[in-house]
Amino acid sequence: MSDSQNLFSGKRKYLFGLALLSFISVIFASFSMADSNDFDISKREILLRRIGHEILLQSGDSISRVLPVKKIAENEYQIRFEKEFSFQPDSLVNITQRLLAKDPLASDHVVTILNCGDSSVAYGYAISKNKKEDNVPCIGRIQPKACYVINIKFKPTGINTVKSGYLLAGLPFLALVGFLFFKSVTPRKQKTLPDSQDTNLFTLGSVLFDAKNRKLIINENTIDLTATETRVLLIFALSPNETIERSRLQKEIWEDEGVIVGRSLDMFISKLRKKLELDSNINIVVIRGKGYKLEISS
Incomplete structure (x- = not known):
């Protein structure tokens, strides 16, 4: 290590x-x-x-x-x-x-x-x-x-006042040192960041996800995405290797339309899996009882 x-x-x-x-x-x-x-x-x-x-x-x-x-x-x-x-x-x-x-x-x-x-x-x-x-x-x-x-x-x-003063004066200093210590030891989450400065472009393994133009570019192959597929994949791309709750996906994608249908989410997840299958290191997996996760293996 x-x-x-x-x-x-x-x-x-x-x-x-x-x-x-x-x-x-x-x-x-x-x-x-x-x-x-x-x-x-x-x-x-x-x-x-x-x-x-x-x-x-x-x-x-x-x-x-x-x-x-x-x-x-x-x-x-x-x-x-x-x-x-x-x-x-x-x-x-x-x-x-x-x-x-x-x-x-x-x-x-x-x-x-x-x-x-x-x-x-x-x-x-x-x-x-x-x-x-x-x-x-x-x-x-x-x-x-x-x-x-x-x-x-x-x-x-x-x-007694001086004694209490020592303790009270020491507490903010200890709090500051403790904050710096825990901040330094808290592991930072590793996220896959886009290679480009354009926040609409995401590098997911060997796949380039162009959210603005609704496209996937895999090994020089371009695959078009629908508006809903793009919105779903964007949520995953912003939090790779993290569990996304099913309720959150349903709320963010379909609530504005006034209708939330569970099977609709499963259908779009299935379509995205097929479009990403050209890269075996990328997969959208089910986290039982919770939701889904975009797994990107190195």
Whole structure:
């Protein structure tokens, strides 16, 4: 088999490899970002527990526990405590800023301290990467001992957006490569084309079919065709070695005349066979249950 007939040779193999490599690259990038995202979230939860621990120490409590950090919404976490405590707002702000500085994705955040009983806001402040936008009220007022939970909400970092962007941006490229690949491997139908630029002339084996003048020229012999024979043979000549449905032939040849007769088609097929029999390589064969085919053997 020649190189041009090998499905995965040359250009086709290159396109297949490019498509596969592109697909693997996009998937790898997406999963790498997902792994990185999970790792950053785990680090953040540890920092939040550390914040809770230092707040308790600041209040003079070195015994009670910081309960597991709870993720209450996308980019929002809740620090819970085993016992009541009091806090100084300035110490709370300093502790959170110092520890969250270790998280490069936490420069913008809002801290809200809620009363456990009614979820009313006991204190809150906002920190921004742009220091001019910081909002830290009531720093000097000590908050009484009570049951508190601390909610910390971070500004969306766009990690998920970027990850989705990688996938979405990669899909059109993969589609393009896939289209080029399948286009290159799709076998082209081989049709017998006319030797002449005149589309009314068709070379069928050793037979020259002149559709315009309704003639067959075989070995210097000229055979006249009727108008209907010409129309039938033209349909076959445009699709050699392909099955033509019987219903299509009947519709295209006789429907305009208002009458479709099955035996009329068989009669014209029979007449065409006789006129083409001078070339043994050409034959109109019956495809049982479907229709007919103009077979041209080399």
